[in-house]
């Protein structure tokens with residue numbers, strides 16, 4: 001993934017006008033169950049910002065030999081193995097946003 005693209009989609013999947021993310025594996029945060037992104041970089045930032053404590057206390061790895069980077073990789077790896085896997089599709093995102101009344105991107109076309 002290019003470093004340029006990630007700046008286009010900082011947090012929200014609706015910033016994807018060209019749908020370049022379609023077909024990518026969606027990662028879902030199992031700590032809060034609310035954050036989803038196909039961008040691993042964004043998920044890692046999310047984990048670090050919101051779940052640092054859980055990364056240390058709630059993962060099935062114990063001991064001092066595991067630093068925070070290892071724990072983030074571990075958590076993302078679990079997300080990748082989650083079944084059923086989900087692939088990103090902007091249409092699904094659209095429906096979800098509409099369902100939640102959060103769709104501010106609608107242009108009426």
Ligand SMILES: [Zn+2]
Nearest residue numbers: 029031032035
């Ligand atoms: Zn989360």
